[in-house]
Structure formats: structure tokens, C-alpha cells
Amino acid sequence: MRQITITDENKTLSLPIGSTVEDALLALGIVKPSDTPSYRQDPIVGALVNHELQSCSRSLVSDCTIEGVRLYGEMGKRMYRHSICYLLCCAVSMLYPSRRLVIGHSLGDGYYFSFDDDLTLQSSDITTISETMRALVDQDLPIEEVVLPYEEAIAYFRENHFDQTASLISTHNEPVVELYRLQGYLDISYEPLLCKTGLMQVWELKPYQDRGMLLRYPRSHNIGSLDPFTDNPxxxxxxxxxxxxxxxxxxxxxxxxxxxxxxxxxxxxxxxxxxxxxxxxxxxxxxxxxxxxxxxxxxxxxxxxxxxxxxxxxxxxxxxxxxxxxxxxxxxxxxxxxxxxxxxxxxxxxxxxxxxxxxxxxxxxxxxxxxxxxxxxxxxxxxxxxxxxxxxxxxxxxxxxxxxxxxxxxxxxxxxxxxxxxxxxxxxxxxxxxxxxxxxxxxxxxxxxxxxxxxxxxxxxxxxxxxxxxxxxxxxxxxxxxxxxxxxxxxxxxxxxxxxxxxxxxxxxxxxxxxxxxxxxxxxxxxxxxxxxxxxxxxxxxxxxxxxxxxxxxxxxxxxx
CATH class of the missing domain: 3.40.50.300 (P-loop containing nucleotide triphosphate hydrolases)
Structure with a gap:
């Protein structure tokens, strides 16, 4: 099997082509095999591969330099916020496969989400979604990068009521579409995600306004917990x-x-x-x-x-x-x-x-x-x-x-x-x-x-x-x-x-x-x-x-x- 050269600031080694970023981090000793990553230990959650941020699940196909990225750094925090949004969308897809969830905007320390239908979102629904998200976190499941052929990706998103995603892909013509997979759930993320659900420990899902919910995340000055909620009507x-x-x-x-x-x-x-x-x-x-x-x-x-x-x-x-x-x-x-x-x-x-x-x-x-x-x-x-x-x-x-x-x-x-x-x-x-x-x-x-x-x-x-x-x-x-x-x-x-x-x-x-x-x-x-x-x-x-x-x-x- 063809080998590629991986280099960090201390050493250089060879790995089989197709090895993941996580494989490289382990081989270089940046991450220890005995480590069980914990949110509060500020773990390495991604890497700069040839100076570009990548998920730990990314496959390496050429010689590269590599530098670990920690959760509490600016890049790690971006990955975390995108990942909890992905986690929410996965839970909703499991619970309400025929409903279309749409992200709205950021609001203070959270993202506003709502369903694109006329059905009322009850507090009990939000509790159920939150419990499902927690169950996915507790299972510490892998989130993997995968690719789908163009036509297959379009069909998947249309069948699953991801109308705007299908629309965006249809205005381009790449032969394959890069996706992230959590169990049977597939979705696009335009920034790298965490590779394990178990790292997503600190968040809150709460009702907001008349028909929506707010997915809150920790602020940079208090990464270990959530600040008290401050509204911005x-x-x-x-x-x-x-x-x-x-x-x-x-x-x-x-x-x-x-x-x-x-x-x-x-x-x-x-x-x-x-x-x-x-x-x-x-x-x-x-x-x-x-x-x-x-x-x-x-x-x-x-x-x-x-x-x-x-x-x-x-x-x-x-x-x-x-x-x-x-x-x-x-x-x-x-x-x-x-x-x-x-x-x-x-x-x-x-x-x-x-x-x-x-x-x-x-x-x-x-x-x-x-x-x-x-x-x-x-x-x-x-x-x-x-x-x-x-x-x-x-x-x-x-x-x-x-x-x-x-x-x-x-x-x-x-x-x-x-x-x-x-x-x-x-x-x-x-x-x-x-x-x-x-x-x-x-x-x-x-x-x-x-x-x-x-x-x-x-x-x-x-x-x-x-x-x-x-x-x-x-x-x-x-x-x-x-x-x-x-x-x-x-x-x-x-x-x-x-x-x-x-x-x-x-x-x-x-x-x-x-x-x-x-x-x-x-x-x-x-x-x-x-x-x-x-x-x-x-x-x-x-x-x-x-x-x-x-x-x-x-x-x-x-x-x-």
C-alpha cells in the first residue's frame, strides 16, 4: 500500500494513504491511545493539515504537516458550535422525519431553530428532542466524513425534506458531495465537525418566542458552563x-x-x-x-x-x-x-x-x-x-x-x-x-x-x-x-x-x-x-x-x- 509522510514539529513518519487525521495524531503521539477524550480536559478535536482545519475523521491522501487543534481554542469552539447544531438536526430527523427543521440565526449565546410548518412546537417536544440529543452524547458515537455521488445526495436530501440543501447542491455540478454521517443520518457541514458525540457536553435547548427553540452554547469567557440566559428581544x-x-x-x-x-x-x-x-x-x-x-x-x-x-x-x-x-x-x-x-x-x-x-x-x-x-x-x-x-x-x-x-x-x-x-x-x-x-x-x-x-x-x-x-x-x-x-x-x-x-x-x-x-x-x-x-x-x-x-x-x- 502506498505510504504518505506525516510531519509535526517534532517528528516525521509514514502512514498508509487513507489514514485518518486521528490515526496520524495517535501515531505522532499528539494523542495517546489510552486517552478517553473529555470535554473538560480541553482535548484535541481536529487538526491543521497543511495549515487547513480538518476533522479527526478526515482521510489523508497526500504528504502533509499536522498540528493538533484543541476544543477551547478559537477553531475548536467553532467546530463545537457547528457540531451541536448537527446533533440537534440529527435528533430531530430521528424523531420527526417528515418535518423540516430550519436554522434561523445566532442570538447572543445560541442559535434559533424553528420548524417550517404550521404545527405548534410544544415544550414537551423540546424536552423530547433534548433527551434524544443527550442519549446520542452518552453513547459517544462516531461522526464520520463520507462522500455521496451527486445524484444520490440530491435524492437523499429531497426525500428527507432538506429542500434548501437540495436546492444549493443543484446549482453546482461537483461529481460527489462531502457529508457527515451519524448512524444513519447524513447532512452537510461547511465547517469541520467533532468526530465523537461524547465531546458535546455543554449546551441547552430551550423554548424561545412563539414557535422556536434556542440551542445555547458556552461563551468564550466561560467555556466550562453556560451563562445565565439574557434575552435580546x-x-x-x-x-x-x-x-x-x-x-x-x-x-x-x-x-x-x-x-x-x-x-x-x-x-x-x-x-x-x-x-x-x-x-x-x-x-x-x-x-x-x-x-x-x-x-x-x-x-x-x-x-x-x-x-x-x-x-x-x-x-x-x-x-x-x-x-x-x-x-x-x-x-x-x-x-x-x-x-x-x-x-x-x-x-x-x-x-x-x-x-x-x-x-x-x-x-x-x-x-x-x-x-x-x-x-x-x-x-x-x-x-x-x-x-x-x-x-x-x-x-x-x-x-x-x-x-x-x-x-x-x-x-x-x-x-x-x-x-x-x-x-x-x-x-x-x-x-x-x-x-x-x-x-x-x-x-x-x-x-x-x-x-x-x-x-x-x-x-x-x-x-x-x-x-x-x-x-x-x-x-x-x-x-x-x-x-x-x-x-x-x-x-x-x-x-x-x-x-x-x-x-x-x-x-x-x-x-x-x-x-x-x-x-x-x-x-x-x-x-x-x-x-x-x-x-x-x-x-x-x-x-x-x-x-x-x-x-x-x-x-x-x-x-x-
Whole structure:
């Protein structure tokens, strides 16, 4: 039998071709034969094979380097969360083979699931599902990677009511389809899974809202147990609204979007998606207009949520209602890097509230609301210094300030201002589109792809640099943005259901330039590329000039960069 060479940092050995990752980990001594993996022992649950994350059940077919991946690391936690979703879908398939379970979205520390039928989901049903999942965990069953011929895979998913999965596969033509198998249950996972059910010890399945259930997982800061449940009804309401819009658009998953492109009907879909988003912005302007006391609208959200374009579009809608608008960017109040607070690596923490000149901002805001003229600052990101506009601005009775920046929901930003004069809008790209029935499109990945494209276009930044910087961006969001999102008067979803088809042709060449030597950025690039392989391209010429998406691909009529 042909041999392949396996190498880790300490040794090199030969194994028969077709050996699994687990075989290699055992042979190299990274995992001991006597080990009985336990969740709380932070076991090795996968490996970087030639720097790409793979399940322990993956067969090795060529020479490779290998590095174990532990459960409590960032990659291990991703595997765990995908695996408990797979476990839930398997249990439901065993109990209710004729019902279609659909993943909805992430909500705090969990994923929302519901059945796509008119039958009521009882608490007793959720208890039964949870008990079945626990029984599968207790049996410590293997989860294996398998491949099915294209036609056989399509037939399996259609017979088992996995409509969106069948639809997605049907828009591609690979000869075989890679699946994971747990006993007789087969399903796709677009990221590697754990190879044993016994590792899935910490989760909770609970009823949520009227017809759904929430599958909760441990947070990164407390990996050993679940935090007390904290509801986020405002965020759920946004997802519910956009799910309803998905019904209007008649597209809930990526396969349906691909089919529209194949039928040359995507242009009408784009117009409808843009019109729905514009209607939402118009409705927000109406709500602001109702409150005569409002003098300033604060807009905040995480990186690449489209704050700048939204601010422009909201200003237009307010002007339609007879308002004057003055735009203020918190970025223009940055202190110099030398004055900014330091992070754990002793670098300037530009995400912190203290990185802006809070005293000057509050002084200018108070003066503007009082009707006094103010000369606004302008921060030069090249010289890292502040200059000032040539002419002062001044509010009258019809004027509303539109203030955009990541700290807009933080009460410390405006604690010297009468709260009745403020209206807060939280914006984020909360993707309602699924990959298929059981695999969601990560809102974080969507924003990351937006940022890759924008940073390369506007700053010449390569994908490796952006991906290496992303963990720091995410830490800043977790500290300074997400904790304050429920202070908003209203939330808006900036995601456009067609945008991945436009972004993909921009992002894929950038991601392909990330090489194995790039470390963690390479694993992320490979993961995103594998995901984007499912996305059929959409011509950027179909994107309207006033679209929020133009903030990232260029060509905006607002001149946004």
C-alpha cells in the first residue's frame, strides 16, 4: 500500500494513504491511545493539515504537516458550535422525519431553530428532542466524513425534506458531495465537525418566542458552563422582520439566490431588496420626525455595518420631511495615538471610548443643540492629527444632527445631554439568508468579507493584514459596541440578500493571495473560500449607485470611501 509522510514539529513518519487525521495524531503521539477524550480536559478535536482545519475523521491522501487543534481554542469552539447544531438536526430527523427543521440565526449565546410548518412546537417536544440529543452524547458515537455521488445526495436530501440543501447542491455540478454521517443520518457541514458525540457536553435547548427553540452554547469567557440566559428581544425583532422580508423576496437560502442568477431574474430581485431597505430607512426617519424634541440621531454598529452610507440615506429621508441635517463623525474626535489608552499588547486601543476627545465632543454637542455656531474638527488619518473645518455650522429649529460612530449607544458619550433630545439607531449586517436548511451564513463572516473588499480598495490593504487585524476588531466590538446595542431606540439590518454574489468576485482573488505561511489568517482565508465556492457571482453593474453595498465595492453616489 502506498505510504504518505506525516510531519509535526517534532517528528516525521509514514502512514498508509487513507489514514485518518486521528490515526496520524495517535501515531505522532499528539494523542495517546489510552486517552478517553473529555470535554473538560480541553482535548484535541481536529487538526491543521497543511495549515487547513480538518476533522479527526478526515482521510489523508497526500504528504502533509499536522498540528493538533484543541476544543477551547478559537477553531475548536467553532467546530463545537457547528457540531451541536448537527446533533440537534440529527435528533430531530430521528424523531420527526417528515418535518423540516430550519436554522434561523445566532442570538447572543445560541442559535434559533424553528420548524417550517404550521404545527405548534410544544415544550414537551423540546424536552423530547433534548433527551434524544443527550442519549446520542452518552453513547459517544462516531461522526464520520463520507462522500455521496451527486445524484444520490440530491435524492437523499429531497426525500428527507432538506429542500434548501437540495436546492444549493443543484446549482453546482461537483461529481460527489462531502457529508457527515451519524448512524444513519447524513447532512452537510461547511465547517469541520467533532468526530465523537461524547465531546458535546455543554449546551441547552430551550423554548424561545412563539414557535422556536434556542440551542445555547458556552461563551468564550466561560467555556466550562453556560451563562445565565439574557434575552435580546430587540435583536430578535429585527431578525423576525427581515425573515418576513425574505418571504416577500421569496429567497431564504443561497440555493434560491443562485437559481435567480441562473434564470437571469436577479435584477428584479436586487431592485426589490433595495426598495425594502429604503422603506425601512424611510420608516426610521418618520419615527424620528414624530419626536419633536429630537435634536441628534446617534448611529452606531460594528465594523463594516454600513454606518456611513446609512447616515447619508437617513439624512435624505429627513430632508424629505422638511428637516435640515448636519453630519458629525466621531472619528473626527480621535486623540493622537500617543494620547489613546493602551491595550493588552501596549498598543493604542483606538476602539476604546477614551480614544476620542470626549470632553471636546460633549462641549461641541451641547453648543450645537443650544443653537451656537461650532467649527467641527476633522481628523487626518495620514498625519494622525486634528484640523478644523473652514466654516462653522449652526442648528436652527429644523436641524437634526446625524452623529455616526461606534460609541453612539454608549451612555457615557452623551451623559451631559438631555436624553429626550437623542434618538439612537443601531445598525449591523444581520444576514437572514441561510446556506441551506441547517447551515447559517455567519453575520461576522459577512462583515469580514465586506471589510476585506473595502480595505483593499480604499487603503490597498491585503487580505492577510485585514484578517490578522480582525481578532482585535472583534475584541473591540465585544467590549465597546455589543454590550450597548439594546440602548438603541431602533435597530436596522444593513445586509442585502444579494450582496454575497457581488462581493464574492472581489473577495476570492484577495483570499487566494493568503499563503500557508500567514498562520491563522490562512485558515480563515481557506474557510471563507470554501464558503464562497457556494456563491454564484452577480455583476456589480446591477448594484444601484446609492446602494449601501457601494460603500464597500466603490462607485457610491455619496462619494463614500
Amino acid at each position: 430587540l435583536l430578535f425583532a429585527v431578525f423576525k422582520e427581515y425573515k418576513a422580508w425574505g418571504s416577500i423576496l421569496n429567497v431564504q437560502a443561497l440555493g434560491q439566490l443562485n437559481e435567480l442568477g441562473n434564470k437571469n431574474t436577479i435584477e428584479a430581485f436586487i431592485r426589490l431588496a433595495e426598495a425594502l431597505q429604503q422603506k425601512k430607512i424611510s420608516n426610521i426617519a418618520d419615527q424620528i420626525n414624530i419626536h419633536s424634541s429630537v435634536k441628534a440621531v446617534l448611529i452606531a454598529g460594528p465594523s463594516s455595518s454600513g454606518k456611513t452610507t446609512f447616515a447619508h440615506k437617513l439624512a435624505i429621508q429627513l430632508q424629505v420631511l422638511g428637516k435640515r441635517t448636519i453630519k458629525v463623525s466621531l472619528d473626527n474626535y480621535y486623540l493622537s495615538p500617543q494620547q489613546a489608552p493602551r491595550d493588552e499588547e501596549n498598543k493604542p486601543d483606538l476602539e476604546a471610548l477614551e480614544a476620542i476627545d470626549l470632553a471636546q465632543f460633549q462641549q461641541d454637542l451641547s453648543a450645537l443643540i443650544a443653537g451656537e455656531p461650532v467649527t467641527l474638527p476633522k481628523y487626518d488619518f495620514k498625519s494622525l492629527s486634528r484640523t478644523y473645518e473652514s466654516e462653522p455650522v449652526q442648528m436652527d429649529k429644523r436641524t437634526i444632527l446625524i452623529i455616526e460612530g461606534i460609541h453612539g449607544m454608549n451612555p457615557k458619550l452623551t451623559n451631559t445631554i438631555d436624553n429626550e433630545t437623542l434618538f439612537r439607531v443601531y445598525i449591523s449586517a444581520l444576514t437572514q439568508l441561510n446556506l441551506d436548511d441547517h447551515n447559517r451564513i455567519s453575520t461576522t463572516d459577512n462583515r469580514m468579507i465586506r471589510r476585506l473588499v473595502r480595505d483593499n480598495r480604499t487603503r490597498g490593504t491585503d487580505a492577510t493584514t485585514t484578517l490578522n487585524m480582525w481578532p482585535s476588531v472583534r475584541r473591540g466590538e465585544d467590549r465597546y459596541i455589543f454590550p450597548y446595542q439594546n440602548n438603541a431606540n431602533i435597530m436596522i439590518n444593513s445586509a442585502l440578500d444579494y450582496e454575497l454574489g457581488v462581493l464574492s468576485p472581489y473577495a476570492q482573488p484577495l483570499l487566494k493571495m493568503v499563503k500557508p505561511s500567514a498562520g491563522p489568517a490562512y485558515e480563515t482565508a481557506r474557510r471563507l473560500l470554501k464558503f464562497l465556492e457556494n456563491v454564484n457571482p452577480i455583476p456589480d453593474t446591477l448594484v444601484p449607485d446609492d446602494s449601501l453595498l457601494r460603500e464597500f465595492i466603490g462607485g457610491s453616489e455619496f462619494g463614500v470611501i
